[in-house]
Amino acid sequence: MRAGIAQEITRMAVESIRSHKLRSFLTLLGIMIGVMTVIAMVSVIQGLNKTFLSELESAGSDIIIVSKYEPGIQIGHLSEDDRQRKDLTLEDVEALRAQCPAVKAVAMDLSVDLFESVAVKYRNTKTLDTIILGMNSAWPQVLSIYNAQEGRFITEADVEHSARICVLGADINETLFPHINALGKDIRIGAEKFRVVGILEKRGSMFGQSRDNIIGIPITTLMKHFPYALENLEILAAPVDRSNYEEATEQIINLLRARRKVGFGKPNDFAVFGQDTIIDLYNQLTGAAYMVMVVISSIGLLVGGIGVMNIMLVTVKERTREIGIRKAIGARSGDILKQFLIEAVFLTGFGGVSGVLIGFLIALLVRAVTPLPASVTAWSVVLGVGVSVSVGLFFGIFPARKAAKTDPMVCLRHE
Numbered sequence: 429m430r431a432g433i434a435q436e437i438t439r440m441a442v443e444s445i446r447s448h449k450l451r452s453f454l455t456l457l458g459i460m461i462g463v464m465t466v467i468a469m470v471s472v473i474q475g476l477n478k479t480f481l482s483e484l485e486s487a488g489s490d491i492i493i494v495s496k497y498e499p500g501i502q503i504g505h506l507s508e509d510d511r512q513r514k515d516l517t518l519e520d521v522e523a524l525r526a527q528c529p530a531v532k533a534v535a536m537d538l539s540v541d542l543f544e545s546v547a548v549k550y551r552n553t554k555t556l557d558t559i560i561l562g563m564n565s566a567w568p569q570v571l572s573i574y575n576a577q578e579g580r581f582i583t584e585a586d587v588e589h590s591a592r593i594c595v596l597g598a599d600i601n602e603t604l605f606p607h608i609n610a611l612g613k614d615i616r617i618g619a620e621k622f623r624v625v626g627i628l629e630k631r632g633s634m635f636g637q638s639r640d641n642i643i644g645i646p647i648t649t650l651m652k653h654f655p656y657a658l659e660n661l662e663i664l665a666a667p668v669d670r671s672n673y674e675e676a677t678e679q680i681i682n683l684l685r686a687r688r689k690v691g692f693g694k695p696n697d698f699a700v701f702g703q704d705t706i707i708d709l710y711n712q713l714t715g716a717a718y719m720v721m722v723v724i725s726s727i728g729l730l731v732g733g734i735g736v737m738n739i740m741l742v743t744v745k746e747r748t749r750e751i752g753i754r755k756a757i758g759a760r761s762g763d764i765l766k767q768f769l770i771e772a773v774f775l776t777g778f779g780g781v782s783g784v785l786i787g788f789l790i791a792l793l794v795r796a797v798t799p800l801p802a803s804v805t806a807w808s809v810v811l812g813v814g815v816s817v818s819v820g821l822f823f824g825i826f827p828a829r830k831a832a833k834t835d836p837m838v839c840l841r842h843e
Contacts, residue, residue, distance in 0.1 A: 455739045456779030458732025459819060462725045463780045463812040467787025469721040470808040472794055473714055475801030480710055490670045491570060491703060492531075492677055494524075494663035494684070498699040499709055513697045514688060515658040518647070521564070524665060527683055530676035533569035535664045538562040538647055541655040548643060550604040550615045558600055559642045560617060562650030570666045574644075579611045579626035582646050590648040595626035597642035617643065620653050677702070729815065732779065733823035736772055740824055765829060772824025773817055780816025784809050 493499075496513055524534045540546055540560040548558045565584045567574045575581070576595060586593055594617065601610050610624045622645065631639040650656060667676035681700050684690075690697055791802040 452739075452775060455735050456732065456775050456782070458728055458730075458735050459776045459779030459816050460732075460783040460786065462728025462732055463783025463816050464787040464790070465728060465783075466721060466725045466812050466815075467784050467804065467808055468790040468794070469717070469724075471787065471791030471802040471804045473717055473721075474805050474808070475791075475795070475803040477710075477714065478803055479801045481707070490667055490673050492665040492667070492673070492680060493699075493701055493706075494665065494680060495699050496659050496661070499701060499705055516661045516663060516698065517658070518661075520684065520687060521663055523683060523687060524663070524680060528665075528676065528679040530667055530672045530679050532666045532668045533566040534666075535566040535570040536564050536647060536661060537567075537664075538650060538656055538658070538661045540650065541657055546618045546654065548600065548604070548615060548617050550613065553604050555600065555603055555641075557641065560650065560654065561642055561644050562647035562656070563644045564647055567644075570664050575629050576626035577629040578609075579624070581626055582644060586646045587648050590652050591646055592620060592622045592649060593625045593646070594622040595628055595644045596624055597628050598630035598640040599638050600641060600643055601627050617645070618654065673702070729819050732776070733819045736775060736820060737823040737826060739775075740768060740772055741826075741830070769821065769824050773820040776816045776820030776824075777813065780813040783816065784812050787812070 494516065496516055518536070521534050521536045524531060539562070545556055546558070546560055548555045548560075563574075563582055564587050565582050568576070568581050577598075579595070581595060582593070585591070594615070596604070596610060604610065604615060605613065610627060613624050614621050615624060616622070628640070628642070628644070665676065665680060667673050677700060681696065684698055684700075685696065688697060788804050791804055795802040
């Protein structure tokens with residue numbers, strides 16, 4: 429009996445919505461926009477997260493990074509103590525290699541001063557925006573993504589003798605040598621001549637930026653021929669085994685504290701961190717995007733919810749006589765309440781589903797026409813639909829209660 433009444437209530441709610449299509453559409457538009465915003469933004473952010481984490485995983489999850497400053501610090505906002513920090517040196521790298529038994533390999537890199545534009549040229553072809561990076565021979569051992577696809581990588585002898593050799597990223601190789609093999613050819617980096625000895629494996633783009641627009645040269649050669657800032661020297665270490673990670677980190681910290689004469693109980697005047705720190709920093713940055721997403725979508729849902737309440741109040745007033753007749757022939761207040769709540773939930777639920785579909789299409793469009801990745805997650809879809817239904821319940825309860833409490837005699841006298 430009650431099941432039949434429930435079906436009838438649902439049928440009447442759906443018929444009421446169908447009989448006012450334009451009004452129903454305008455009512456659910458705010459809900460649709462709010463949910464669409466959530467789905468689209470979550471899809472892009474989740475896509476970026478997956479790409480970022482995949483890149484870190486491919487580089488190696490047990491890398492220990494040593495730098496002069498903590499990650500994310502802005503050079504223009506350094507404290508006085510930070511400004512007093514000594515630069516890391518090549519001698520520090522040698523000490524880590526020799527005196528840290530839990531460390532398997534130690535790589536280092538130093539870039540040409542960012543304020544200097546160094547042209548890279550082969551015959552009549554030239555590039556101006558290439559990243560020139562000074563490296564040592566341990567890079568492929570620490571970061572497997574820097575293996576040479578052709579030829580060889582930089583050797584210890586190259587670093588020791590400041591050799592004028594280089595390894596090319598895939599993009600530079602394609603730009604300078606589109607139709608011939610680059611190995612053994614001489615190119616000019618600035619005013620200096622370098623011989624190409626290797627081509628790095630292609631890494632592709634990340635966040636729309638190519639990771640193959642790079643030339644690696646021995647770090648000592650860079651320091652001899654190009655402007656640089658030693659504060660940008662970065663050290664990357666790999667433990668003998670993943671299980672040695674904490675031990676290797678402790679050995680690195682203790683050795684550098686001793687070399688830099690950091691007093692007992694005083695904080696480190698250098699930074700040692702791993703990929704967890706980088707991920708935390710990245711999550712802080714994307715957390716701001718999530719907050720913007722929440723604010724924008726909340727505004728859309730609030731507007732949509734107010735629209736639902738407004739329309740439902742109008743609907744209750746329009747159907748006052750109908751409510752009176754239904755009560756006169758035996759309908760209970762609970763039945764009236766359910767009918768109007770179902771109408772509100774149907775409106776917002778349909779708006780939520782529509783918003784999910786449109787948000788999904790926007791995510792696909794973003795992935796197709798921009799370098800940004802996009803990934804729709806199941807939890808965001810469930811959240812979008814769930815929130816839209818909840819809005820219908822929250823903003824529909826007041827009109828529904830008003831309809832349910834109406835005196836049937838007053839309703840029957842209503843014109």
